[in-house]
Structures are given as C-alpha cells and as structure tokens.
Amino acid sequence: xxxxxxxxxxxxxxxxxxERDFEQTIAYYRLxxxxxxxxxxxxxxxxxxxELRRKFRQVCCFGSPKGAQVAIFLQVKRLNAGWSKEKQTWxxxx
Amino acid sequence: xxxxxxIWLRLQNQTETVKPDKRHRKRHERRGKKVVLxxxxxxxxxxxxxxxxxxxxxxxxxxxxxxxxxRLWERxxxxxxxxxxxxxxxxxxxxxxxxxxxxxxxxxxxxIFHKLQNVxxxxxxxxxGKSKKEERQALLEQARAVYHAQSIGSHNSVDxxxxxxx
Numbered sequence: 001x002x003x004x005x006x007x008x009x010x011x012x013x014x015x016x017x018x019e020r021d022f023e024q025t026i027a028y029y030r031l032x033x034x035x036x037x038x039x040x041x042x043x044x045x046x047x048x049x050x051e052l053r054r055k056f057r058q059v060c061c062f063g064s065p066k067g068a069q070v071a072i073f074l075q076v077k078r079l080n081a082g083w084s085k086e087k088q089t090w091x092x093x094x
Numbered sequence: 095x096x097x098x099x100x101i102w103l104r105l106q107n108q109t110e111t112v113k114p115d116k117r118h119r120k121r122h123e124r125r126g127k128k129v130v131l132x133x134x135x136x137x138x139x140x141x142x143x144x145x146x147x148x149x150x151x152x153x154x155x156x157x158x159x160x161x162x163x164x165r166l167w168e169r170x171x172x173x174x175x176x177x178x179x180x181x182x183x184x185x186x187x188x189x190x191x192x193x194x195x196x197x198x199x200x201x202x203x204x205x206i207f208h209k210l211q212n213v214x215x216x217x218x219x220x221x222x223g224k225s226k227k228e229e230r231q232a233l234l235e236q237a238r239a240v241y242h243a244q245s246i247g248s249h250n251s252v253d254x255x256x257x258x259x260x
Contacts, residue, residue, distance in 0.1 A: 002236075003236050003237060003239075003240050006236070007233055007236070010220065010221065010229070011216070011217050011220035011221055011233060012220065013216040013217075013219055013220050014213050014214075014216040014217035014220050014233065016216070017209075017212050017213050017215075017216045018209070018213050018237060021184075021204055024202050024203065024204040025203070025204045025206055025209050025241075026241070027179070027201050027202060027203045027204075028179070028203050030201055031095075031178055031179055031201060038137070039095060039179060039181060039203060040181075040203060040205070040206050040241075041181070041205045041206050041207040041208075042097050042098075042099050042181055042182070042183060042205045042207070042208070043207065044097060044135060044137065044143065045097040045098075045099045045133060045135045046099065048133065048135060048145060049099060049101045049133065052101060052131070052133075053101060053103075056101075056103045056104075060104070061104045061105065061106050061126055062103065062104065062105045062106060063106055064105075064106070064107065064108070065105060065107070065129075065150065068103065068105055068129075068150065069150065072131065072148060072150075076145045076148070079145060080144050080145060083142070083143050083144065084142075084144075085142065
C-alpha cells in the first residue's frame with residue numbers, strides 16, 4: 001500500500017498504529033443498506049455523550065450513585081423521546 | 095447495529111467514617127472519585143435509534159464491559175436476531191468482552207475517527223518539532239485518503255478491498 005511504503009521510514013510508530021487491526025477499520029464495506037458515514041465511526045454516540053456531558057457539567061459532581069443514575073435516566077429518556085417516530089408532547093422532549 | 099463508547103463523570107460517595115463539621119454536627123465524610131459511564135447505542139437501518147443500555151463502573155475494565163454486553167445479549171442483541179455490526183473504539187478490553195459473549199460471528203468495526211486520532215498522536219512523536227508540521231499534515235491527509243479512495247475504488251466487494259490493500 002502506498003501510504004505505508006511512503007511513511008514507514010519517517011514515521012514508523014504512526015504507520016504501526018495505522019496497520020494494527022486494519023482489517024477491522026474497513027469492515028464497514030461488508031455491510032450494505034446503511035449510510036457508511038454512520039457505521040464507520042462512533043460519532044452518533046459521541047453526539048449523545050455530548051448531551052450527557054451537558055448534564056454532568058451542570059451538576060459538576062454528583063452527590064450519590066443513585067442520583068447520577070437518575071440524572072442519566074432522565075437525559076436518556078428525553079433523547080429517546082426526541083428520536084422516536086411517534087408524536088411526542090413538548091415536555092417529553094425537553 | 096450497536097455502538098459502544100464511554101464517558102467519564104465525577105461522583106461523590108459517603109464513607110463510613112463520621113467526622114464533626116464546623117458546627118460540630120456529626121456528618122459522614124464524603125469522598126469524590128471519577129467513574130466511567132459505558133453507553134450502548136442501538137440503531138436500525140430505517141433510521142430509528144435508541145440508547146439501549148448503560149452501565150456505571152469504576153474503570154473501563156473487561157468485567158464492566160462484559161456485564162453490559164452480556165446484559166444486552168440476554169435481551170436479544172444477537173446475530174440471529176438481526177445484529178449486523180458492532181462499532182467500537184480501540185479499547186482492547188471491550189473487544190475481549192465482545193469476543194467472549196458474541197464470538198466472532200459479528201462484524202466488528204473499529205471507529206475510523208479514533209484510529210486516525212491515534213495515528214496523529216503517534217506521528218507527533220515520530221515527527222517532532224515545528225519544522226515538520228507540514229510533513230505531519232501530509233501524513234494525516236494521506237491516511238484519510240486511504241479510506242476515501244477505497245470507498246470510491248471498490249464499492250461492493252470485500253475481496254476487491256483486500257486486493258487493493260495487499
């Protein structure tokens with residue numbers, strides 16, 4: 001592969017990282033029917049994490065594990081309601 | 095399809111020791127720590143998506159991931175029920191947990207973004223200094239181009255891709 005041969009001497013570590021599990025990084029070609037942009041990165045989930053982190057930043061430090069679970073549950077419920085196809089009332093998605 | 099990732103948050107916990115506070119009331123001592131939240135997002139080909147499950151744990155260890163993956167498996171996230179792929183970052187312990195529960199029947203996709211990020215990190219060490227900034231950028235662009243070129247070159251066959259790589 002061209003990329004590997006050009007850079008192996010100048011940046012061996014970077015190329016090694018690139019080659020490690022290379023088969024798994026191109027596994028998305030085996031799947032048909034979905035947009036490739038969705039299945040080759042975890043960016044959909046990163047978006048969710050951002051939403052969760054928004055809550056964590058407000059709270060700063062959770063007082064107890066139970067409280068944290070509740071906050072996460074509420075946030076997750078809100079997000080799931082926003083994505084569902086059924087019609088939702090405004091208080092379910094905000 | 096299921097995506098896995100984690101996020102860190104801070105948490106306070108009550109400890110057993112009792113200490114008097116400023117006004118001499120007896121209060122449990124509190125101690126803060128960081129915990130990790132492991133999230134699993136499921137999405138379908140028709141565009142539906144949902145946060146399927148999550149799990150709080152002290153570390154990103156294998157045990158925690160295994161708990162989450164196993165729970166999902168029991169709820170029916172299996173290849174025979176239509177699980178097509180698992181998308182994850184480069185966390186090796188998650189890979190082990192997945193291999194233990196699901197076996198090798200599921201397509202595993204490593205997140206390209208994470209991979210390229212790691213490549214950039216490593217290339218910072220290889221090509222140090224301001225003078226080599228352009229070289230670093232060139233490397234990153236070419237690494238990106240690899241994925242892009244393949245998506246144009248061979249659309250429908252894995253064999254084609256493997257051939258190209260070889």
